[in-house]
Amino acid sequence: MNLFWLLVHKDLRAELRRPEAVVSMVFFGFLLLVLLNVALPPGARLAPESAAGVLWVAISFAAVLGLGKTMSREKDNRCIDGLLLSPVSAETLFAAKLTANFALIAASELSIVPLFFVLYGDTFFRAPAVLAGVIILATGGMAATGTLFSALTAGTTRNEALLPLLFYPIVMPLLAITVKVTGMIFQGEPLAQYVSWLYVMGAYALIFTGAGMLLMRPVLRQ
Amino acid sequence: MAIGRQASFSGAPEAGFLAVREVCKEYEGRRILRQVSLSLAAGDFLVLFGPNGAGKSTLLGIISTLISPSSGRVEVGGRDVSQDPERYKRRLGMISHHCLLYDHMTALENLLFYGGLYGVADRRQRAEELLRAVGLHRRRHSPVAGFSRGMRQRLSIARALINDPDLLLLDEPFSGLDQHAAVGLQEQLANLHGRRRTLIMVTHQIERGLALATRVAILAAGRLVFYAARPQVTAADFKNLYQELVGAPPGASGAEKR
Amino acid sequence: MPERIRDNLAIATAWGLFALAISLVFFYAPTEKVMGVIQKIFYVHLGSALAAALSFSTAFIAGIAYLTKRQRRWDRLGAASIEVGMVFTTLVLITGSLWGRPVWNTWWTWDPRLTTSLILWFIYGAYLILRAAVPQPDKRATYCAVMAIIGFIDVPVVFLSARLWRTIHPVVIRAGSIDMAPAMIVALVASLAAFSLLWLILLRQRIKALELDERLFSLEQRLDGDMP
Numbered sequence: 001m002n003l004f005w006l007l008v009h010k011d012l013r014a015e016l017r018r019p020e021a022v023v024s025m026v027f028f029g030f031l032l033l034v035l036l037n038v039a040l041p042p043g044a045r046l047a048p049e050s051a052a053g054v055l056w057v058a059i060s061f062a063a064v065l066g067l068g069k070t071m072s073r074e075k076d077n078r079c080i081d082g083l084l085l086s087p088v089s090a091e092t093l094f095a096a097k098l099t100a101n102f103a104l105i106a107a108s109e110l111s112i113v114p115l116f117f118v119l120y121g122d123t124f125f126r127a128p129a130v131l132a133g134v135i136i137l138a139t140g141g142m143a144a145t146g147t148l149f150s151a152l153t154a155g156t157t158r159n160e161a162l163l164p165l166l167f168y169p170i171v172m173p174l175l176a177i178t179v180k181v182t183g184m185i186f187q188g189e190p191l192a193q194y195v196s197w198l199y200v201m202g203a204y205a206l207i208f209t210g211a212g213m214l215l216m217r218p219v220l221r222q
Numbered sequence: 223m224a225i226g227r228q229a230s231f232s233g234a235p236e237a238g239f240l241a242v243r244e245v246c247k248e249y250e251g252r253r254i255l256r257q258v259s260l261s262l263a264a265g266d267f268l269v270l271f272g273p274n275g276a277g278k279s280t281l282l283g284i285i286s287t288l289i290s291p292s293s294g295r296v297e298v299g300g301r302d303v304s305q306d307p308e309r310y311k312r313r314l315g316m317i318s319h320h321c322l323l324y325d326h327m328t329a330l331e332n333l334l335f336y337g338g339l340y341g342v343a344d345r346r347q348r349a350e351e352l353l354r355a356v357g358l359h360r361r362r363h364s365p366v367a368g369f370s371r372g373m374r375q376r377l378s379i380a381r382a383l384i385n386d387p388d389l390l391l392l393d394e395p396f397s398g399l400d401q402h403a404a405v406g407l408q409e410q411l412a413n414l415h416g417r418r419r420t421l422i423m424v425t426h427q428i429e430r431g432l433a434l435a436t437r438v439a440i441l442a443a444g445r446l447v448f449y450a451a452r453p454q455v456t457a458a459d460f461k462n463l464y465q466e467l468v469g470a471p472p473g474a475s476g477a478e479k480r
Numbered sequence: 481m482p483e484r485i486r487d488n489l490a491i492a493t494a495w496g497l498f499a500l501a502i503s504l505v506f507f508y509a510p511t512e513k514v515m516g517v518i519q520k521i522f523y524v525h526l527g528s529a530l531a532a533a534l535s536f537s538t539a540f541i542a543g544i545a546y547l548t549k550r551q552r553r554w555d556r557l558g559a560a561s562i563e564v565g566m567v568f569t570t571l572v573l574i575t576g577s578l579w580g581r582p583v584w585n586t587w588w589t590w591d592p593r594l595t596t597s598l599i600l601w602f603i604y605g606a607y608l609i610l611r612a613a614v615p616q617p618d619k620r621a622t623y624c625a626v627m628a629i630i631g632f633i634d635v636p637v638v639f640l641s642a643r644l645w646r647t648i649h650p651v652v653i654r655a656g657s658i659d660m661a662p663a664m665i666v667a668l669v670a671s672l673a674a675f676s677l678l679w680l681i682l683l684r685q686r687i688k689a690l691e692l693d694e695r696l697f698s699l700e701q702r703l704d705g706d707m708p
Contacts, residue, residue, distance in 0.1 A: 145630075148626070148630070152623050152626060152627075155614075155619060155623070156610075156613055156614050156623075157613075158613050162609070162610065162613055165606055165609055165610075166606045166609075166610060166627065168602075169599065169602035169603040169605070169606045169631075170603060170606075170630060170631065170634050172599050172602065172638070172641075173599060173634065173637040173638040173640070173641035173642070174637065174641070176641040176642075176644060177637075177640075177641045177644065180644045197644075200637065200640055200641075203637075204637050207633060207637075208630075208633075211629070211630060211633055215547075215626050215629065215630070218547050218622050218625070218626065219622065219623070219626055
């Protein structure tokens with residue numbers, strides 16, 4: 001079996017056996033959706049852009065919660081040393097962690113996104129294929145950034161507290177673009193209106209995957 | 223004192239399988255290793271003694287490539303291991319202070335996972351074999367989370383042997399083992415040595431160490447203060463020598479745990 | 481001590497340059513017709529922005545140099561430039577806000593350049609938080625180098641994303657042509673030079689302070705009874 005799939009399989013099996021990460025992510029995302037709904041005046045509807053903001057606040061907060069998990073599992077019993085002793089390259093390790101994190105975030109989105117439409121109105125539900133594409137691009141970018149930072153914060157004593165402080169400033173531009181684009185989808189604007197932003201999102205995911213591959217080795221070694 | 227030949231501290235260069243060349247390590251403002259050089263022939267069994275904080279674990283870490291030296295290098299077969307680390311690591315096994323096992327996976331799953339990492343051909347059979355050898359075959363389907371320290375240590379030994387390494391590094395492998403398991407490990411190590419594997423072991427246990435060693439080294443305050451082919455002496459004589467070189471009897475600093 | 485003389489000389493030159501720049505700004509450059517005297521803050525605004533940009537590029541290069549060479553001086557350079565860069569980014573935000581109040585009638589606007597500065601302020605603020613959170617110098621140097629590199633890579637995306645907010649920022653420097661009176665350009669060049677020199681002096685002072693910090697740390701380690 002390929003090393004990459006071996007590592008991904010190990011992480012996902014851990015999650016399937018005891019879905020700690022996904023359950024807490026979905027729970028937290030749901031909680032945020034309800035909490036943010038309180039800000040709405042009774043009977044009022046959110047503008048499409050604001051609704052998009054609510055959705056991505058919920059998803060990204062849930063994502064941060066899950067991102068710390070796959071790396072902190074390697075910290076117990078210093079399993080990370082076992083990986084570093086083996087012939088696995090840091091690049092393969094990064095790619096595998098990225099894939100596992102992507103899968104975790106995507107799994108949480110499968111619940112958070114439908115819950116959003118239930119709570120905030122299904123009139124926003126337009127162009128599902130395009131929306132799925134936007135979600136995949138944004139998730140890729142968040143997972144790439146988060147994977148590198150979770151490896152980094154796992155080496156500090158304040159890992160859980162530090163991760164969001166490093167993660168959010170860096171993904172802020174990606175989230176800003178994602179919210180704007182999602183808002184345009186909710187509004188029913190044509191694809192041509194925002195397709196160039198999708199390229200920027202794709203470029204972000206690619207650049208940060210590349211940077212993570214290069215920087216994973218120094219982050220993990222002393 | 224009738225200690226074999228007191229070989230030069232830079233090690234005997236004719237040996238040829240593994241060479242540590244003038245390795246220094248500074249980390250977080252401390253000089254942990256200073257100019258450590260030694261070399262081993264294939265099939266050697268080096269036992270490394272020294273007080274706590276002498277840099278023994280760091281030296282093993284550098285040989286394993288887990289830690290990169292500040293200067294100097296480690297060579298295997300005349301080639302710097304940092305040139306092609308993946309190839310080197312394929313032939314390496316290590317037992318460290320930590321068990322490096324996944325708590326949520328069973329004993330067998332852990333071994334299968336590590337077997338996969340090393341691309342072991344028939345990893346299922348190899349894993350079962352090793353589980354039998356360390357006496358954990360009956361518990362192979364139990365998650366590691368419920369294992370005692372001794373069981374973890376035994377599984378850790380099996381883990382380190384999964385790829386049938388040419389070079390095995392052992393950091394205090396006897397810790398946490400009961401008498402029975404310790405004897406079992408000692409036999410296993412002697413067996414590996416008999417099959418011309420190269421071993422480097424750090425231990426506080428002078429008798430056990432001397433019984434297995436073909437070479438002995440003492441590390442104190444980051445320096446190799448003694449390095450020689452196995453002295454043909456009793457443990458008592460060796461302890462005297464140790465005390466002379468280190469300034470404290472073996473195990474005296476063992477009380478101050480890290 | 482030639483080093484001390486050189487430092488003092490640099491500081492004296494900086495004083496001179498600032499005096500020159502300020503007199504040029506107020507007595508030589510014409511007052512802008514539409515915005516009035518408030519436009520003069522622009523010379524400080526752009527000078528700070530230049531110093532901030534210098535800082536973050538320096539930190540990026542220092543980060544790469546540290547990861548390849550593993551010499552502590554690259555870490556000191558990176559840390560010093562981010563600290564100094566934070567000060568200048570804060571100045572950019574404050575002067576931008578002061579400028580915007582009378583001109584756009586609002587303290588804050590989500591204009592691309594201001595937004596970019598604000599996001600950069602967060603990114604490099606995160607760098608300083610990370611720096612404070614890791615006590616081990618070698619580990620800290622590695623992590624901070626990674627953060628500086630990632631932060632810098634993020635800048636183009638930050639700028640692109642900031643364009644999504646509606647812009648009311650004056651585009652002063654267009655490709656090819658400059659939209660200013662020649663006297664204004666003279667004053668601008670003088671203040672940019674003054675700010676660059678100030679940046680260099682502050683950077684050097686911070687590097688020295690970090691050097692002393694490290695020396696203190698290793699002395700403390702020795703006192704704690706560790707190996708010398």
